[in-house]
Amino acid sequence: MGEALAGVDRDIVYSICEWGKNQPWEWGRNVGGHLWRATDDLVAKWRADPDEFGLGIADVLDRMADIDAAAAHGPGGWNDPDMLQIGNGPESGQSEHEPVDVQRPLTEAEQRTHFAFWCLLAAPLMIGVDLTSLSDFDRELLTNERLLAIDQDPLGIQGTPDRRGGDEEIWSKRLQDGGAAVAFHNRGASEREISTHVSAVDVRNSADRYRVCDCWTGNEWETSGPLAMTVKPRDTAIVRVTPQ
Structure with a gap:
């Protein structure tokens, strides 16, 4: 065929x-x-x-x-x-x-x-x-x-899990700009804060500061590495992390 x-x-x-x-x-x-x-x-x-x-x-x-x-x-x-x-x-x-x-x-x-x-x-x-x-x-x-x-990121990389098991999951996907998309997924029955660090996800380029963009709201902030999102049951927070 x-x-x-x-x-x-x-x-x-x-x-x-x-x-x-x-x-x-x-x-x-x-x-x-x-x-x-x-x-x-x-x-x-x-x-x-x-x-x-x-x-x-x-x-x-x-x-x-x-x-x-x-x-x-x-x-x-x-x-x-x-x-x-x-x-x-x-x-x-x-x-x-x-x-x-x-x-x-x-x-x-x-x-x-x-x-x-x-x-x-x-x-x-x-x-x-x-x-x-x-x-x-x-x-x-x-x-x-x-x-x-x-x-549609040009690298076309498939995101993969960085943490699985229990009610919390974190997945990430490396992006062409040297940063990554990071998903915080709550499989539990109650709202929870899920946290990780830039060093634990697929960010290719390290930096002293990173810009973080919430892909749902468009809100932006900076971090030196820690990442934390509050997530409702069965919901997913997803952010874009870009080295500065």
Whole structure:
């Protein structure tokens, strides 16, 4: 298939889908693929029930953390965790004041986590919903320029976990400017402060001071190294750290 598509006199994106069963990140480029599914199908749930079809957002994050695929990811060949579920579900985008154990549809916090991580993973961003049905929340989320810049960073590096286990996770993704995007994810049932240090994440260029930008609010501040964010249940804070 790759050879046939390469012989066509127009640009075609070759997407390989065998749901990651045979480690396509190891051979996808060699057969002409531009992206390959690394997981089972994603559905609009936080966690999928074992006896139901598909994977939820948290399930896919676990899968992407566990497989050894990041090294194969980059310009011209991309690990694909499946299309976005932002806006899907009969009541998608419901108030985050709903109980934390509400799993269907996705809450605003869960959708923020979904989009933040797909951008941190440098994933192909394909909207999987009728665009005419998007809410204001959905539209604002999908057009967040700070997150889109992280996804589209020219290095094309896939973000990876720096800390996992328990209710707190920290992931980071090195960026072309020598800094990094850092995600603070709360898997617990209560709000918490999650902290780390610039030296513990994928910042390539060290400095005495770093500029930190909150990718949700646009607020900026400086740090000598410590990083800490207060994060709601199932939500994700994501910042861009740039050496000064």
